[in-house]
Amino acid sequence: MRLIIQPDYNRIATWTANYIARKINDAQPTAQRPYVLGLPTGSTPLGVYAILAEMNRQKLVSFEHVVTFNMDEYVGIPVNHEQSYHSFMWKNFFSKIDIHLANIHILDGNASNLEKECEEYEAKILAVGGIDLFLGGVGVDGHIAFNEPGSSLASRTRQKSLTTDTILANSRFFGNESKHVPHKALTVGVATIMDAKEVVILASGHSKARAVRHAVEESISHQWTVSAIQMHPKGVLVVDEEACDELMVGTYKYFLDIEKGNI
């Protein structure tokens, strides 16, 4: 696993946007052989989306032959609700880039048969040849997508109940009213994420320091689903200084040292 330590949030966003743009450009995607991205919501990826959109405007990267699969979506709120992940992605990214509508995939949290919706999502990922790079954030309790503590590390796309911690954390987007936060979501599984050819997880700020410690220094555990990245052959964790607050000094120095001069 690579641990990329950056001074602050803006540098995390810049490093990651450049990394993704380079991967897309190197792949030289075509309509027949698109580049496939897994994408998250949350506040952490916002900087990455803004920089990628600007790079797209400057023609430094194109999303014309990029296919996307979002990680998760709430169950039971209208697609056009301002806090649905459909709205989030459209507002913060898709409306600003040259992606084809048909190439965007987001789980439908209002599908009449949610189980079927999840099975079909996995099938669609397989049909395009799998995900090349899955970008993710992490919850304070170490969850990736909505794979809350105790989620199977072999899990696939399915419906999950959100923990009280996550409902409270996400209430900031719902006028600080936890009663307005949906209690269920559809989410890709830990194994769905780990099947991607590359996994890039972002963590910013002191509140994520415990999750980063579990991802880097502790054992792999379903209690901290982000720790599954240790099993990935190409896992990258991109963090800022504050998110390193709980790492041992030796760990921190070790990763700074081995990443010296790398891009």
Ligand code: GLP
């Ligand atoms: C939600 C999302 C996750 C995200 C997490 C952290 O639970 N389902 O994908 O990583 O929030 O969000 P933030 O980046 O806002 O801290």
